[in-house]
Amino acid sequence: MTVQAGHTVTLDLDVAGATNLTIAGTLSFSRAASSALTLAGGDIIVNAGGTLDMGTASAPLSASSATLILAYGRLSDNTA
Numbered sequence: 121m122t123v124q125a126g127h128t129v130t131l132d133l134d135v136a137g138a139t140n141l142t143i144a145g146t147l148s149f150s151r152a153a154s155s156a157l158t159l160a161g162g163d164i165i166v167n168a169g170g171t172l173d174m175g176t177a178s179a180p181l182s183a184s185s186a187t188l189i190l191a192y193g194r195l196s197d198n199t200a
Contacts, residue, residue, distance in 0.1 A: 133156075156186075
């Protein structure tokens with residue numbers, strides 16, 4: 121999965137998964153819904169200029185939670 125430069129993707133799923141993740145734009149976890157991303161058996165790369173946003177001091181995840189799971193192995197069939 122790649123988030124292209126100039127694009128913002130908001131993760132608002134309670135179950136999402138990827139094998140490899142490259143962030144050149146912005147991957148932002150939802151402020152309204154709890155969300156979880158499992159990265160299984162691959163790499164996460166945040167390029168220069170890319171942003172992985174799991175809450176900030178000025179925009180906290182007050183009504184939700186964000187989970188990033190770095191896993192060894194494969195994604196299960198029920199992980200999107």
